[in-house]
Amino acid sequence: MNWTDERVELLRKLWADGLSASQIAAQLGGVSRNAVIGKVHRLKLSARGRATAAPVRQKKAAPASTGTKVAARAAPASRPMPATIGATALQAMFEVEPVVRQVVRPVENVVVPISRRLSLIQLNERTCKWPNGDPLTEDFNFCGNDSLESGPYCSYHARIAFQPAAERRRHR
Known part of the structure; x- marks a missing residue:
């Protein structure tokens, strides 16, 4: 199927009239809905989204004899939904309170020890094996201070x- 000038003009007219891609494909004949959508995009025709979302329907109040479960289910249905235009459902803006995170600072004074800057060959079972720097560089070394027995x-x-599990959860 070739897109002739006449078919393109008919497509533009039907698109401007608000017909769906399926309806346009049926009127043009010999073309699929996806071909119409592709041509609309290539022609950069204006998108025709819905002006607003469908209005929220109010549910009728449940009779008192049906119990509280039905009344409880009807309460969230009256919540207003955000309006979207076209295919912007993922862009809906909801009002959310920002999460406030507290920064935990150590209570004691922290003193960073001066590294003894040992090489791998100089390490033994009583030296700290904390790496300093990039292992691919020549100035790479290990802390080398006295290690704990554990x-x-x-x-x-x-x-x-080694941080306690409670502190790790708090930092997340």
């Missing part, structure tokens, strides 16, 4: 590496 790091680096 792990591979000094007391400073152990506090960084």
Whole structure:
């Protein structure tokens, strides 16, 4: 099927009249709905979205004899929905209160130890194995301070590496 000048003009007219792509395809004949949509996009014809969303219907109040469950279900239905234009449903703006996050600062004074700057060969079971820098550079080294008996790091680096589960949840 070729798009002749006459068919393109008819497409423009039908599109401006507000017909759907399926209706236009049926009137043109020999063309699919998707072909009409593609041609509309290539011609950069104006998008024709709905002016507003469908109005919200109010549900009738439930009789008192039906119980509270029906009345409870009817309450959220009266909530106003945001209006969208065209295919902008994902752009609907909802009023949301911002989440306030507190920054937790350590209570004690933190003293960063001076690194002994040991190489991999100089490490032993009693030295801190906290890496400093990029391993691909020549100035890469390890902390090298005295490590705790329970792990591979000094007391400073152990506090960084091992946080209690409650603190990890709080930082998220």
